[in-house]
Amino acid sequence: MKTHKEYLDLMLDGLENTKDKTPNSFSYDVLSAAGILFVEFARRFEELARKFDVDNLEGFELEKRVFQITGLKRKQATYARGLIKITGTVGTVIDEGKIFQTELGEEFRTLERAVIGDKGEIDVKVEALRIGPFGDVDKNTIKISKDYIKGIESVTNPADFTNGYGQESDDDLRERYYSYLQDPPKAGNPAHYRLWAEEVDGVGYAKVYRTWKGPSTVKVVIIDIERKGASSDLVEKVRKHIMEEAPIHWENLTVVSAKEKPIDVAGKIEVRNGYSKSEVIENIKEKITAYLAEVAFKKSYVSFAKVAHAILESEGLVDFDDLRINGTYDNIDLADEEVAVLGQVKLD
Template identity: 35%
Template sequence: MVYYRSAEDIYEEMFLGYTETDTSEGSLIYNSCMPVCIKLSTALLDLDEATKKVFASSALESGYSNYLEMRIKEVGIERKQPTYASTKIDVNGSPNANLKANSIVGIKDNRLYLTQNDLVLDQDGHGKVIIKAENPGSKYNAKVGEINYLPIKYNGITSIANKEAATNGYAQETDEDLYARYLLKVQTPVTSGNDYHYKQWCLETEGCGSAKVYPLWNGNGTVKCVISNSNKRAASKELIDKVKQHIEEVRPIGATVTVVSVEELLLNISVSLIYNSKETTLDKIKENIRNSIEEYLKKVALNINYISIAKIGALILSSDGVEDYNNLTINSSATNVTVNDNQIAVLGEVVCNAT
């Protein structure tokens, strides 16, 4: 703390050198002045907290999200808000059957979606309709075929299925990602159309989570932007088009811009664990390990050229419940995994064996 002092220290300084006056606890002077010292001490403590709130770095470290957001907004950067996953589903049933807008469909794990418009099935009993998640966030992104559940029975509707993945569901931008965009703007030499500028334009687009810029990649006047989504996974065509459109609105005249998605490099991990089975379960440890590795991979996305097996081992060892490990492999190999320039490492299968 910079300003804080205890009430006792303040009181002692007030009467430093008073040797012939009774200032001991319980004296008239003590009882009169100590309440003031307590108030001064509290005010200094509040001043320390206020100092943490006015600087972006200390607001981040101290968890003052609202103050971080207000400080960063002063330079024109606003937090990206959560978005809703959406896709199109095939609907089957009786000819001319109706499915009203806001009908509920979903996945059996209780992820629910709402139809966005009225649908009347054709003479063959088929139709298509767009659906949107009931809540924002990445948990509502779904693979092909996952959305096949009708929690409510609708007359004439027998089945549904999504032949396209549900995408573009993102959580609210984290404090760390917001602060990283702030640093990019205030600490890097952004000028008209340099590579930092293109990176900034990519990252300020809703849904873009990381970006790498290659100037002059195909000759003079060409720029290539490699992006991931906010979940640090491959970008959808919709996101690529959105980033491209935003850059086209602000880029210098004459530049030819190419925007592409990162390529996902799948990491399948196998490890043998030593743990106390009386205190935890293998499934719980596996969940902890997966969370730790996924968080790490998101932090280093597009910033490293290899995945260190030693680092993965350290993450495993630091996971709750793990006492030791052996036989660690990544993609069936006990060596580092190379990550190419346009690749982003994503976690695949995690196999944990007890030893």
């Protein structure tokens, strides 16, 4: 982009009806003022031109551009939901909106009014108060009734909560945009089934297998937005959504979660002064998890070298030795329907 002086010099060079082009002359001052506007106009034109490239967009601007061209919408975060089991006095009423929480303080609200029956217990639907993966808690961790309710003796969640998902990132939305343009969905082709599956909130990626069990059969394998195996709830949401869109019979459609393949890491590490070993190990876990997310449903193996590189990039690490992945010093192969997830990390 030209500077103010460059615009001014161009205009002065093209001025032929006067010889006085010195500073403070009429011609110089008028063209200097115009040059300031030209610089601002050029800046705005350059900014506008950049916005035609989705690689330069983020947030709402990216969402709007992608939607205008393809109709794709950003996948939104979801609230974790599940059942809690409440035991207590027969006839005790638990109103909708009552708050229960884990020992760590993660809160859930009841979604319905319930009454403890003759068995002295009842299952109640609850939803996390915070949106996203914060509500994904292990079983038997929701133990506290924040609101005092006379007649309640105990509360727990018999199963893990696994259906709280984060919002789709700019990079993931941009990737779906390019996939849509480069492999257009049409007439129920595999790209069409992948589109239907991947537009469901909480889904990361999908693989599609046509005629996998004979003519007119379709198998869709999904992972969640965290690049892990999908919950049964998410699998069912995808199945129902595809059935609403696709010209296919129920019996010919199969939707399953990818199988998680644990990646166990072992070895020896040297920690930098000022860091604890546990702190560095957590940093290593984050780096390896990020790498595994990058290769999920994109690579057929986990690279030993890339895992080593992720470890080396971890904050607080000086060096490592005798690194093993799943007990070997080699790459780890992944089957078509497998997704690699971080398993045990034993670093002495």
